[in-house]
Amino acid sequence: MLDAQSHRDRDDNMNTNMNRDMVHVVGHKNPDTDSVVSAVGYAALKPGEYVAFRAGEPNDETLELFQLANTEMPPLLSSLRLTAADLSKHLTSVDESTTFLEASKLLEKQKVIPILKSNKLLGIVTEKDLFRVIQRELFEEEVTVRLEPEVLLKTIPGRFLTTPHALEGIPLVLASSSETAGDRVRSNNVVIMGDRWDLLPVLIKRHVRGVIFTMGLSPSQKDLNQLADAGIVVFSSSLHTYNTIRLMFMAFTVKEAMNVNPVTVSPQDGLDFLRRLSNLHRHRYFPVVEEDGSFHGLVELADLASPPRKKVVLVDHNEPAQAVDGLQEAQVVAIIDHHRLGAFTTEEPVRIIIEPVGSTSTLVAREYVRQEVQMGHHVATLLLGGLVSDTLNLQSVTTTPLDVDISQYLEERSFLSRDELASRLFQARVQAILRDPSALTKDFKLFTFGKVRVGIAQIEIPEGSSLAPTMRDAIEKVMTEKLEREGLDLALFMLTDITKKGTLLFAFGQRHLAQMVWGKPFKDGTEYLPSVVSRKKQVVPILEQILGGSG
Numbered sequence: 232m233l234d235a236q237s238h239r240d241r242d243d244n245m246n247t248n249m250n251r252d253m254v255h256v257v258g259h260k261n262p263d264t265d266s267v268v269s270a271v272g273y274a275a276l277k278p279g280e281y282v283a284f285r286a287g288e289p290n291d292e293t294l295e296l297f298q299l300a301n302t303e304m305p306p307l308l309s310s311l312r313l314t315a316a317d318l319s320k321h322l323t324s325v326d327e328s329t330t331f332l333e334a335s336k337l338l339e340k341q342k343v344i345p346i347l348k349s350n351k352l353l354g355i356v357t358e359k360d361l362f363r364v365i366q367r368e369l370f371e372e373e374v375t376v377r378l379e380p381e382v383l384l385k386t387i388p389g390r391f392l393t394t395p396h397a398l399e400g401i402p403l404v405l406a407s408s409s410e411t412a413g414d415r416v417r418s419n420n421v422v423i424m425g426d427r428w429d430l431l432p433v434l435i436k437r438h439v440r441g442v443i444f445t446m447g448l449s450p451s452q453k454d455l456n457q458l459a460d461a462g463i464v465v466f467s468s469s470l471h472t473y474n475t476i477r478l479m480f481m482a483f484t485v486k487e488a489m490n491v492n493p494v495t496v497s498p499q500d501g502l503d504f505l506r507r508l509s510n511l512h513r514h515r516y517f518p519v520v521e522e523d524g525s526f527h528g529l530v531e532l533a534d535l536a537s538p539p540r541k542k543v544v545l546v547d548h549n550e551p552a553q554a555v556d557g558l559q560e561a562q563v564v565a566i567i568d569h570h571r572l573g574a575f576t577t578e579e580p581v582r583i584i585i586e587p588v589g590s591t592s593t594l595v596a597r598e599y600v601r602q603e604v605q606m607g608h609h610v611a612t613l614l615l616g617g618l619v620s621d622t623l624n625l626q627s628v629t630t631t632p633l634d635v636d637i638s639q640y641l642e643e644r645s646f647l648s649r650d651e652l653a654s655r656l657f658q659a660r661v662q663a664i665l666r667d668p669s670a671l672t673k674d675f676k677l678f679t680f681g682k683v684r685v686g687i688a689q690i691e692i693p694e695g696s697s698l699a700p701t702m703r704d705a706i707e708k709v710m711t712e713k714l715e716r717e718g719l720d721l722a723l724f725m726l727t728d729i730t731k732k733g734t735l736l737f738a739f740g741q742r743h744l745a746q747m748v749w750g751k752p753f754k755d756g757t758e759y760l761p762s763v764v765s766r767k768k769q770v771v772p773i774l775e776q777i778l779g780g781s782g
Protein backbone atom coordinates (compact mmCIF):
# COMPACT_ATOMS: atom_id res chain seq x y z
CA MET A 232 0.00 0.00 0.00
CA LEU A 233 1.17 3.49 -0.78
CA ASP A 234 1.34 5.93 2.07
CA ALA A 235 1.07 9.69 1.86
CA GLN A 236 4.83 10.17 1.67
CA SER A 237 5.31 7.91 -1.30
CA HIS A 238 2.43 9.67 -3.04
CA ARG A 239 4.34 12.90 -2.70
CA ASP A 240 7.53 11.30 -3.93
CA ARG A 241 6.05 10.06 -7.13
CA ASP A 242 4.49 13.49 -7.76
CA ASP A 243 7.95 14.98 -7.58
CA ASN A 244 9.18 12.42 -10.07
CA MET A 245 6.85 13.81 -12.70
CA ASN A 246 8.96 16.68 -13.96
CA THR A 247 7.78 18.69 -16.90
CA ASN A 248 9.67 18.56 -20.18
CA MET A 249 10.87 22.10 -19.62
CA ASN A 250 14.36 22.48 -18.22
CA ARG A 251 13.77 24.98 -15.44
CA ASP A 252 17.41 25.96 -15.14
CA MET A 253 17.90 26.74 -18.81
CA VAL A 254 18.51 30.41 -19.51
CA HIS A 255 17.48 31.76 -22.94
CA VAL A 256 19.96 34.35 -24.25
CA VAL A 257 18.37 36.42 -26.98
CA GLY A 258 18.69 39.73 -28.81
CA HIS A 259 16.02 42.00 -30.26
CA LYS A 260 13.46 41.35 -32.97
CA ASN A 261 14.54 42.23 -36.53
CA PRO A 262 17.97 41.07 -35.41
CA ASP A 263 21.14 42.70 -36.67
CA THR A 264 24.52 40.99 -36.53
CA ASP A 265 25.48 42.39 -33.10
CA SER A 266 22.28 41.12 -31.48
CA VAL A 267 22.68 37.56 -32.81
CA VAL A 268 26.39 37.14 -32.08
CA SER A 269 26.27 38.72 -28.64
CA ALA A 270 23.64 36.12 -27.71
CA VAL A 271 25.90 33.32 -28.97
CA GLY A 272 28.94 34.81 -27.24
CA TYR A 273 27.20 35.35 -23.91
CA ALA A 274 25.62 31.87 -23.94
CA ALA A 275 29.05 30.31 -24.56
CA LEU A 276 30.18 31.69 -21.18
CA LYS A 277 28.04 29.04 -19.47
CA PRO A 278 27.50 26.10 -21.79
CA GLY A 279 24.77 23.75 -20.63
CA GLU A 280 22.96 26.47 -18.70
CA TYR A 281 22.78 29.33 -21.19
CA VAL A 282 21.34 28.66 -24.65
CA ALA A 283 21.53 31.23 -27.45
CA PHE A 284 18.57 32.13 -29.65
CA ARG A 285 17.74 34.71 -32.30
CA ALA A 286 14.52 36.72 -32.27
CA GLY A 287 13.92 36.73 -36.03
CA GLU A 288 15.34 35.93 -39.44
CA PRO A 289 19.05 36.76 -39.77
CA ASN A 290 20.06 39.31 -42.41
CA ASP A 291 22.56 38.59 -45.20
CA GLU A 292 25.45 40.13 -43.31
CA THR A 293 24.78 37.91 -40.30
CA LEU A 294 24.48 34.82 -42.50
CA GLU A 295 27.81 35.68 -44.15
CA LEU A 296 29.49 36.01 -40.75
CA PHE A 297 28.24 32.65 -39.49
CA GLN A 298 29.43 31.05 -42.73
CA LEU A 299 32.83 32.65 -42.24
CA ALA A 300 32.98 31.47 -38.64
CA ASN A 301 31.80 28.02 -39.75
CA THR A 302 29.26 28.05 -36.93
CA GLU A 303 25.62 27.15 -36.75
CA MET A 304 23.03 29.90 -36.53
CA PRO A 305 21.19 29.79 -33.20
CA PRO A 306 17.55 28.66 -33.39
CA LEU A 307 14.60 31.04 -33.60
CA LEU A 308 12.84 31.95 -30.37
CA SER A 309 9.40 33.20 -31.28
CA SER A 310 7.94 33.44 -27.79
CA LEU A 311 8.83 33.20 -24.11
CA ARG A 312 5.28 32.20 -23.20
CA LEU A 313 4.75 28.90 -21.49
CA THR A 314 3.10 26.40 -23.77
CA ALA A 315 1.60 22.96 -23.35
CA ALA A 316 4.89 21.60 -24.74
CA ASP A 317 6.80 23.27 -21.86
CA LEU A 318 4.37 22.08 -19.22
CA SER A 319 3.96 18.51 -20.41
CA LYS A 320 5.56 15.68 -18.50
CA HIS A 321 7.91 12.84 -19.31
CA LEU A 322 5.86 9.66 -18.89
CA THR A 323 6.27 5.99 -19.70
CA SER A 324 3.66 4.93 -22.22
CA VAL A 325 2.37 1.43 -22.94
CA ASP A 326 0.43 -0.39 -25.67
CA GLU A 327 -3.13 -1.57 -25.32
CA SER A 328 -2.16 -5.19 -24.54
CA THR A 329 -0.61 -4.16 -21.22
CA THR A 330 -2.23 -6.00 -18.33
CA PHE A 331 -3.70 -4.48 -15.19
CA LEU A 332 -0.90 -6.11 -13.23
CA GLU A 333 1.76 -4.40 -15.36
CA ALA A 334 -0.16 -1.12 -15.37
CA SER A 335 -0.61 -1.08 -11.60
CA LYS A 336 3.16 -1.52 -11.15
CA LEU A 337 3.76 1.44 -13.47
CA LEU A 338 1.12 3.46 -11.62
CA GLU A 339 3.33 3.33 -8.54
CA LYS A 340 5.75 5.56 -10.46
CA GLN A 341 3.37 7.81 -12.39
CA LYS A 342 -0.23 8.77 -11.81
CA VAL A 343 -1.39 8.34 -15.36
CA ILE A 344 -0.38 6.12 -18.27
CA PRO A 345 -0.73 7.11 -21.92
CA ILE A 346 -1.68 4.20 -24.16
CA LEU A 347 -0.16 4.49 -27.63
CA LYS A 348 -0.17 2.67 -30.92
CA SER A 349 2.64 3.70 -33.31
CA ASN A 350 3.06 6.86 -31.20
CA LYS A 351 -0.63 7.81 -31.68
CA LEU A 352 -2.69 8.29 -28.53
CA LEU A 353 -5.40 5.66 -27.99
CA GLY A 354 -6.33 6.75 -24.49
CA ILE A 355 -5.10 7.33 -20.96
CA VAL A 356 -5.53 5.22 -17.86
CA THR A 357 -5.34 6.01 -14.13
CA GLU A 358 -5.74 3.90 -10.99
CA LYS A 359 -9.32 5.06 -10.90
CA ASP A 360 -9.95 3.62 -14.35
CA LEU A 361 -8.49 0.23 -13.34
CA PHE A 362 -10.49 0.21 -10.16
CA ARG A 363 -13.72 0.96 -12.04
CA VAL A 364 -13.31 -2.31 -13.98
CA ILE A 365 -12.39 -4.30 -10.87
CA GLN A 366 -15.30 -2.77 -8.99
CA ARG A 367 -17.69 -3.82 -11.75
CA GLU A 368 -16.49 -7.40 -11.26
CA LEU A 369 -16.97 -7.15 -7.50
CA PHE A 370 -20.55 -6.03 -7.61
CA GLU A 371 -21.87 -8.13 -10.46
CA GLU A 372 -24.04 -11.04 -9.37
CA GLU A 373 -22.65 -13.49 -11.88
CA VAL A 374 -19.32 -12.62 -13.45
CA THR A 375 -18.21 -13.91 -16.81
CA VAL A 376 -14.45 -13.91 -17.26
CA ARG A 377 -12.57 -13.91 -20.50
CA LEU A 378 -8.94 -14.73 -19.89
CA GLU A 379 -6.92 -14.23 -23.06
CA PRO A 380 -3.95 -16.64 -23.15
CA GLU A 381 -1.30 -13.87 -23.26
CA VAL A 382 -3.01 -11.90 -20.50
CA LEU A 383 -3.40 -14.99 -18.33
CA LEU A 384 0.27 -15.96 -18.79
CA LYS A 385 1.39 -12.41 -17.91
CA THR A 386 -0.86 -12.24 -14.84
CA ILE A 387 -0.94 -15.65 -13.18
CA PRO A 388 2.30 -17.64 -12.96
CA GLY A 389 1.65 -21.02 -14.56
CA ARG A 390 1.31 -22.81 -17.90
CA PHE A 391 -1.26 -24.20 -20.31
CA LEU A 392 -1.51 -27.99 -20.26
CA THR A 393 -3.60 -28.02 -23.44
CA THR A 394 -3.34 -25.80 -26.54
CA PRO A 395 -3.66 -22.20 -25.26
CA HIS A 396 -7.10 -20.68 -25.87
CA ALA A 397 -9.11 -18.00 -24.15
CA LEU A 398 -10.73 -19.18 -20.95
CA GLU A 399 -14.20 -17.74 -21.14
CA GLY A 400 -17.08 -18.49 -18.78
CA ILE A 401 -18.45 -18.19 -15.27
CA PRO A 402 -15.78 -19.02 -12.69
CA LEU A 403 -16.61 -21.79 -10.27
CA VAL A 404 -14.44 -23.00 -7.39
CA LEU A 405 -14.86 -26.69 -6.70
CA ALA A 406 -14.09 -27.34 -3.05
CA SER A 407 -17.17 -29.18 -1.91
CA SER A 408 -17.90 -32.93 -1.91
CA SER A 409 -18.33 -34.75 -5.21
CA GLU A 410 -22.11 -35.08 -4.72
CA THR A 411 -22.74 -31.33 -4.25
CA ALA A 412 -20.09 -30.29 -6.74
CA GLY A 413 -21.54 -32.45 -9.49
CA ASP A 414 -24.87 -30.67 -9.22
CA ARG A 415 -23.34 -27.21 -9.40
CA VAL A 416 -21.22 -27.65 -12.52
CA ARG A 417 -22.59 -26.05 -15.75
CA SER A 418 -21.28 -26.14 -19.27
CA ASN A 419 -20.46 -22.37 -19.21
CA ASN A 420 -18.12 -22.73 -16.21
CA VAL A 421 -14.40 -22.13 -15.91
CA VAL A 422 -13.56 -24.38 -12.97
CA ILE A 423 -10.85 -23.60 -10.42
CA MET A 424 -9.83 -26.60 -8.36
CA GLY A 425 -7.11 -28.55 -6.54
CA ASP A 426 -6.33 -32.25 -6.77
CA ARG A 427 -9.96 -33.39 -6.96
CA TRP A 428 -9.30 -35.94 -9.70
CA ASP A 429 -12.53 -37.72 -8.75
CA LEU A 430 -14.49 -34.77 -10.18
CA LEU A 431 -12.91 -34.90 -13.65
CA PRO A 432 -15.57 -37.22 -15.16
CA VAL A 433 -18.27 -34.69 -14.14
CA LEU A 434 -16.41 -31.84 -15.83
CA ILE A 435 -16.03 -33.87 -19.01
CA LYS A 436 -19.66 -34.94 -18.93
CA ARG A 437 -20.86 -31.33 -18.47
CA HIS A 438 -18.44 -30.02 -21.12
CA VAL A 439 -17.13 -27.12 -19.03
CA ARG A 440 -15.20 -24.43 -20.91
CA GLY A 441 -11.97 -24.75 -18.96
CA VAL A 442 -10.17 -25.85 -15.82
CA ILE A 443 -7.55 -24.08 -13.77
CA PHE A 444 -5.62 -26.39 -11.47
CA THR A 445 -3.99 -24.58 -8.57
CA MET A 446 -0.68 -25.15 -6.70
CA GLY A 447 1.00 -26.22 -9.95
CA LEU A 448 -0.99 -29.45 -10.07
CA SER A 449 -1.56 -31.36 -13.25
CA PRO A 450 -3.75 -34.45 -13.80
CA SER A 451 -2.47 -37.74 -15.18
CA GLN A 452 -1.72 -37.85 -18.91
CA LYS A 453 -4.76 -40.06 -19.41
CA ASP A 454 -7.08 -37.58 -17.68
CA LEU A 455 -5.49 -34.68 -19.51
CA ASN A 456 -6.06 -36.39 -22.87
CA GLN A 457 -9.71 -36.89 -22.01
CA LEU A 458 -10.10 -33.22 -21.01
CA ALA A 459 -8.42 -32.12 -24.23
CA ASP A 460 -10.58 -34.46 -26.32
CA ALA A 461 -13.66 -32.88 -24.73
CA GLY A 462 -12.39 -29.43 -25.91
CA ILE A 463 -11.69 -28.24 -22.38
CA VAL A 464 -8.86 -25.70 -21.98
CA VAL A 465 -6.58 -26.61 -19.10
CA PHE A 466 -4.28 -24.23 -17.25
CA SER A 467 -2.09 -24.98 -14.27
CA SER A 468 -1.53 -22.08 -11.85
CA SER A 469 1.50 -22.32 -9.61
CA LEU A 470 -0.34 -20.32 -6.93
CA HIS A 471 -2.85 -21.65 -4.41
CA THR A 472 -6.55 -21.09 -4.99
CA TYR A 473 -7.03 -17.77 -3.20
CA ASN A 474 -4.07 -16.10 -4.87
CA THR A 475 -5.07 -17.50 -8.23
CA ILE A 476 -8.54 -15.99 -7.92
CA ARG A 477 -7.15 -12.73 -6.55
CA LEU A 478 -4.97 -12.28 -9.63
CA MET A 479 -7.84 -13.13 -11.93
CA PHE A 480 -9.15 -9.68 -11.03
CA MET A 481 -6.04 -8.27 -12.63
CA ALA A 482 -6.28 -10.37 -15.79
CA PHE A 483 -7.49 -7.48 -17.91
CA THR A 484 -5.73 -5.24 -20.39
CA VAL A 485 -5.64 -1.46 -20.15
CA LYS A 486 -7.68 -1.43 -23.36
CA GLU A 487 -10.69 -2.41 -21.23
CA ALA A 488 -10.18 0.44 -18.76
CA MET A 489 -8.70 3.37 -20.69
CA ASN A 490 -10.40 6.68 -21.22
CA VAL A 491 -10.51 6.88 -25.00
CA ASN A 492 -11.89 10.41 -25.13
CA PRO A 493 -9.62 12.65 -23.08
CA VAL A 494 -9.65 16.37 -23.90
CA THR A 495 -6.40 16.93 -25.79
CA VAL A 496 -4.38 20.08 -26.39
CA SER A 497 -1.70 20.96 -28.92
CA PRO A 498 1.95 21.69 -28.01
CA GLN A 499 1.62 25.41 -28.92
CA ASP A 500 -1.38 26.07 -26.69
CA GLY A 501 -0.54 28.75 -24.13
CA LEU A 502 -1.05 28.88 -20.38
CA ASP A 503 -4.16 31.10 -20.60
CA PHE A 504 -5.84 28.68 -22.95
CA LEU A 505 -4.97 25.70 -20.74
CA ARG A 506 -6.38 27.44 -17.68
CA ARG A 507 -9.64 28.26 -19.45
CA LEU A 508 -9.86 24.70 -20.71
CA SER A 509 -9.30 23.26 -17.24
CA ASN A 510 -12.10 25.44 -15.86
CA LEU A 511 -14.39 24.17 -18.57
CA HIS A 512 -13.52 20.47 -18.25
CA ARG A 513 -12.71 19.36 -14.78
CA HIS A 514 -10.12 16.86 -15.99
CA ARG A 515 -6.85 16.30 -14.17
CA TYR A 516 -4.82 15.45 -17.26
CA PHE A 517 -4.69 16.91 -20.72
CA PRO A 518 -2.73 14.85 -23.27
CA VAL A 519 -0.64 17.00 -25.61
CA VAL A 520 -1.03 15.80 -29.17
CA GLU A 521 0.73 17.10 -32.28
CA GLU A 522 -1.22 18.09 -35.36
CA ASP A 523 -0.49 14.72 -37.00
CA GLY A 524 -1.90 12.91 -33.97
CA SER A 525 1.42 11.88 -32.46
CA PHE A 526 1.68 11.96 -28.71
CA HIS A 527 3.82 14.65 -27.07
CA GLY A 528 3.17 14.34 -23.32
CA LEU A 529 0.63 15.17 -20.65
CA VAL A 530 -0.21 18.44 -18.93
CA GLU A 531 -1.43 18.05 -15.37
CA LEU A 532 -4.00 20.41 -13.94
CA ALA A 533 -1.98 20.89 -10.75
CA ASP A 534 0.93 22.34 -12.75
CA LEU A 535 -1.17 25.18 -14.14
CA ALA A 536 -1.53 26.93 -10.77
CA SER A 537 1.98 28.34 -10.38
CA PRO A 538 4.05 27.22 -13.34
CA PRO A 539 7.76 28.04 -13.62
CA ARG A 540 8.79 31.09 -15.66
CA LYS A 541 11.29 30.88 -18.49
CA LYS A 542 14.59 32.56 -17.69
CA VAL A 543 16.00 35.03 -20.17
CA VAL A 544 19.07 37.21 -20.72
CA LEU A 545 18.38 40.19 -23.00
CA VAL A 546 21.32 41.21 -25.16
CA ASP A 547 21.60 44.30 -27.38
CA HIS A 548 18.21 45.66 -26.25
CA ASN A 549 16.34 46.46 -23.06
CA GLU A 550 12.94 47.68 -24.26
CA PRO A 551 10.10 45.17 -24.00
CA ALA A 552 8.70 46.45 -27.31
CA GLN A 553 11.83 45.20 -29.10
CA ALA A 554 11.92 41.90 -27.22
CA VAL A 555 10.58 38.47 -28.07
CA ASP A 556 6.85 38.06 -27.40
CA GLY A 557 5.79 36.88 -23.99
CA LEU A 558 8.63 38.65 -22.14
CA GLN A 559 6.17 39.65 -19.39
CA GLU A 560 5.68 35.94 -18.59
CA ALA A 561 9.44 35.35 -18.34
CA GLN A 562 12.04 36.08 -15.67
CA VAL A 563 14.77 38.44 -16.87
CA VAL A 564 18.02 37.43 -15.18
CA ALA A 565 20.41 39.81 -16.98
CA ILE A 566 20.59 42.61 -19.55
CA ILE A 567 23.73 43.24 -21.61
CA ASP A 568 23.30 46.28 -23.82
CA HIS A 569 24.71 49.50 -25.24
CA HIS A 570 21.44 51.34 -25.86
CA ARG A 571 19.64 53.87 -23.70
CA LEU A 572 17.75 52.40 -20.75
CA GLY A 573 14.03 52.33 -21.49
CA ALA A 574 11.20 51.86 -19.04
CA PHE A 575 11.75 48.49 -17.44
CA THR A 576 10.84 46.91 -14.11
CA THR A 577 11.44 43.40 -12.84
CA GLU A 578 10.29 41.30 -9.89
CA GLU A 579 13.76 40.12 -8.92
CA PRO A 580 17.19 41.80 -8.89
CA VAL A 581 18.78 41.70 -12.32
CA ARG A 582 22.38 41.72 -13.47
CA ILE A 583 22.68 44.73 -15.76
CA ILE A 584 25.61 45.70 -17.95
CA ILE A 585 24.67 48.75 -19.99
CA GLU A 586 27.48 51.00 -21.21
CA PRO A 587 27.76 53.57 -23.99
CA VAL A 588 30.11 51.60 -26.23
CA GLY A 589 30.03 50.74 -29.92
CA SER A 590 28.56 47.24 -29.71
CA THR A 591 27.09 44.70 -27.32
CA SER A 592 29.71 42.29 -28.67
CA THR A 593 32.31 44.53 -26.99
CA LEU A 594 30.65 44.11 -23.59
CA VAL A 595 30.20 40.37 -24.06
CA ALA A 596 33.86 39.93 -25.02
CA ARG A 597 34.92 41.92 -21.95
CA GLU A 598 33.02 39.39 -19.79
CA TYR A 599 35.43 36.71 -21.02
CA VAL A 600 38.31 38.86 -19.77
CA ARG A 601 36.58 39.66 -16.46
CA GLN A 602 35.46 36.10 -15.79
CA GLU A 603 38.76 34.67 -17.07
CA VAL A 604 37.03 32.36 -19.53
CA GLN A 605 39.00 31.06 -22.49
CA MET A 606 37.40 32.25 -25.76
CA GLY A 607 37.26 29.84 -28.70
CA HIS A 608 38.04 31.17 -32.15
CA HIS A 609 34.45 30.67 -33.42
CA VAL A 610 33.13 32.96 -30.71
CA ALA A 611 35.98 35.42 -31.32
CA THR A 612 35.12 35.57 -35.03
CA LEU A 613 31.43 36.11 -34.34
CA LEU A 614 32.01 38.82 -31.71
CA LEU A 615 34.56 40.57 -33.91
CA GLY A 616 31.93 40.54 -36.67
CA GLY A 617 29.32 42.03 -34.32
CA LEU A 618 31.72 44.71 -33.15
CA VAL A 619 32.78 45.59 -36.71
CA SER A 620 29.17 45.63 -37.90
CA ASP A 621 27.86 47.97 -35.19
CA THR A 622 30.88 50.31 -35.16
CA LEU A 623 31.27 50.33 -38.95
CA ASN A 624 34.73 48.88 -38.49
CA LEU A 625 35.56 51.27 -35.61
CA GLN A 626 34.69 54.32 -37.72
CA SER A 627 31.27 55.22 -36.34
CA VAL A 628 30.92 58.12 -33.89
CA THR A 629 29.78 55.61 -31.25
CA THR A 630 33.19 53.88 -31.23
CA THR A 631 35.02 54.08 -27.88
CA PRO A 632 38.56 53.19 -26.77
CA LEU A 633 37.11 50.01 -25.21
CA ASP A 634 35.82 48.92 -28.63
CA VAL A 635 39.30 49.45 -30.07
CA ASP A 636 40.97 47.43 -27.27
CA ILE A 637 38.45 44.61 -27.47
CA SER A 638 38.67 44.49 -31.27
CA GLN A 639 42.40 43.75 -30.93
CA TYR A 640 41.70 41.05 -28.35
CA LEU A 641 39.14 39.47 -30.71
CA GLU A 642 41.28 39.82 -33.81
CA GLU A 643 44.09 37.85 -32.12
CA ARG A 644 41.75 35.04 -31.14
CA SER A 645 39.84 34.85 -34.42
CA PHE A 646 42.99 34.47 -36.58
CA LEU A 647 41.32 36.89 -39.01
CA SER A 648 42.11 40.38 -40.25
CA ARG A 649 39.53 42.85 -38.97
CA ASP A 650 39.63 44.88 -42.18
CA GLU A 651 39.10 41.82 -44.35
CA LEU A 652 36.26 40.65 -42.17
CA ALA A 653 34.72 44.14 -42.35
CA SER A 654 34.90 44.28 -46.12
CA ARG A 655 33.24 40.83 -46.39
CA LEU A 656 30.43 41.89 -44.08
CA PHE A 657 29.80 45.24 -45.76
CA GLN A 658 29.78 43.60 -49.18
CA ALA A 659 27.06 41.28 -47.92
CA ARG A 660 25.19 44.28 -46.54
CA VAL A 661 25.35 46.10 -49.89
CA GLN A 662 24.29 42.98 -51.79
CA ALA A 663 21.26 42.67 -49.53
CA ILE A 664 20.35 46.32 -50.14
CA LEU A 665 20.59 45.84 -53.89
CA ARG A 666 18.31 42.84 -53.65
CA ASP A 667 15.82 44.63 -51.40
CA PRO A 668 16.31 48.40 -51.66
CA SER A 669 13.53 49.07 -49.12
CA ALA A 670 16.24 48.61 -46.48
CA LEU A 671 17.61 52.00 -47.60
CA THR A 672 14.66 53.88 -46.12
CA LYS A 673 14.53 52.03 -42.80
CA ASP A 674 15.34 55.23 -40.88
CA PHE A 675 13.51 57.61 -43.25
CA LYS A 676 12.38 60.75 -41.42
CA LEU A 677 9.90 63.47 -42.40
CA PHE A 678 10.41 67.21 -41.81
CA THR A 679 8.53 70.41 -42.65
CA PHE A 680 10.62 73.55 -43.17
CA GLY A 681 8.34 76.56 -43.65
CA LYS A 682 5.95 75.20 -46.26
CA VAL A 683 8.40 72.68 -47.70
CA ARG A 684 7.97 68.99 -46.93
CA VAL A 685 11.29 67.17 -46.92
CA GLY A 686 12.06 63.49 -46.32
CA ILE A 687 15.60 62.37 -45.44
CA ALA A 688 17.04 58.87 -45.36
CA GLN A 689 20.63 57.89 -44.56
CA ILE A 690 22.93 54.91 -44.59
CA GLU A 691 26.47 54.86 -43.25
CA ILE A 692 28.96 52.56 -44.94
CA PRO A 693 32.76 52.41 -44.98
CA GLU A 694 33.98 53.46 -48.44
CA GLY A 695 30.37 54.57 -49.01
CA SER A 696 31.08 57.01 -51.83
CA SER A 697 32.73 54.31 -53.92
CA LEU A 698 29.44 52.41 -53.81
CA ALA A 699 27.49 55.24 -55.45
CA PRO A 700 27.55 53.79 -59.00
CA THR A 701 26.28 50.36 -57.81
CA MET A 702 23.61 51.81 -55.56
CA ARG A 703 22.35 54.77 -57.59
CA ASP A 704 19.44 52.93 -59.24
CA ALA A 705 18.25 51.38 -55.99
CA ILE A 706 18.41 54.74 -54.20
CA GLU A 707 16.51 56.49 -56.99
CA LYS A 708 13.81 53.82 -56.98
CA VAL A 709 13.00 53.92 -53.26
CA MET A 710 13.35 57.71 -52.91
CA THR A 711 11.08 58.59 -55.86
CA GLU A 712 8.54 56.18 -54.37
CA LYS A 713 8.77 58.00 -51.05
CA LEU A 714 8.49 61.35 -52.85
CA GLU A 715 5.18 60.37 -54.42
CA ARG A 716 3.69 58.39 -51.56
CA GLU A 717 4.44 61.02 -48.92
CA GLY A 718 3.66 63.98 -51.21
CA LEU A 719 7.10 65.50 -50.60
CA ASP A 720 8.63 68.58 -52.17
CA LEU A 721 12.13 67.24 -51.72
CA ALA A 722 13.51 63.78 -50.93
CA LEU A 723 17.13 63.59 -49.76
CA PHE A 724 19.30 60.52 -49.42
CA MET A 725 22.57 60.65 -47.49
CA LEU A 726 25.06 57.99 -48.59
CA THR A 727 27.54 58.63 -45.81
CA ASP A 728 31.11 57.49 -46.33
CA ILE A 729 32.36 56.58 -42.89
CA THR A 730 35.94 56.21 -44.09
CA LYS A 731 36.21 59.58 -45.82
CA LYS A 732 33.92 61.26 -43.26
CA GLY A 733 31.73 62.83 -45.91
CA THR A 734 28.32 62.34 -47.51
CA LEU A 735 27.18 61.92 -51.06
CA LEU A 736 23.80 63.69 -51.02
CA PHE A 737 21.11 62.60 -53.51
CA ALA A 738 18.25 65.03 -54.15
CA PHE A 739 14.92 64.05 -55.74
CA GLY A 740 11.86 66.19 -56.48
CA GLN A 741 12.34 69.97 -56.47
CA ARG A 742 16.08 69.79 -56.87
CA HIS A 743 16.41 73.57 -57.06
CA LEU A 744 15.65 73.70 -53.33
CA ALA A 745 18.75 71.61 -52.63
CA GLN A 746 20.78 73.77 -55.04
CA MET A 747 19.64 76.83 -53.09
CA VAL A 748 20.35 75.39 -49.66
CA TRP A 749 23.84 74.10 -50.39
CA GLY A 750 24.70 76.56 -53.17
CA LYS A 751 25.89 73.71 -55.39
CA PRO A 752 24.77 72.54 -58.85
CA PHE A 753 23.70 68.93 -57.94
CA LYS A 754 24.69 67.69 -61.36
CA ASP A 755 23.10 64.22 -61.92
CA GLY A 756 21.14 64.97 -58.76
CA THR A 757 24.07 64.35 -56.41
CA GLU A 758 26.62 66.40 -54.59
CA TYR A 759 29.51 65.28 -52.36
CA LEU A 760 29.55 67.17 -49.04
CA PRO A 761 32.93 66.78 -47.34
CA SER A 762 32.91 66.42 -43.53
CA VAL A 763 29.11 66.12 -43.41
CA VAL A 764 28.16 62.90 -41.55
CA SER A 765 25.19 63.77 -39.31
CA ARG A 766 21.61 64.32 -40.45
CA LYS A 767 20.59 65.80 -37.14
CA LYS A 768 23.56 68.12 -36.62
CA GLN A 769 24.63 69.07 -40.15
CA VAL A 770 21.77 68.61 -42.62
CA VAL A 771 18.57 69.51 -40.77
CA PRO A 772 19.93 72.80 -39.32
CA ILE A 773 20.97 74.20 -42.69
CA LEU A 774 17.60 73.28 -44.26
CA GLU A 775 15.89 75.01 -41.38
CA GLN A 776 18.05 78.08 -41.75
CA ILE A 777 17.41 78.53 -45.47
CA LEU A 778 13.85 77.20 -45.91
CA GLY A 779 12.33 78.22 -42.60
CA GLY A 780 11.62 76.79 -39.17
CA SER A 781 10.38 73.26 -38.79
CA GLY A 782 6.96 72.59 -37.37
Ligand SMILES: [Mn+2]
Nearest residue numbers: 265547591621
Ligand atom coordinates in the same frame (compact mmCIF):
# COMPACT_ATOMS: atom_id res chain seq x y z
MN1 LIG B 1 24.11 46.59 -31.10
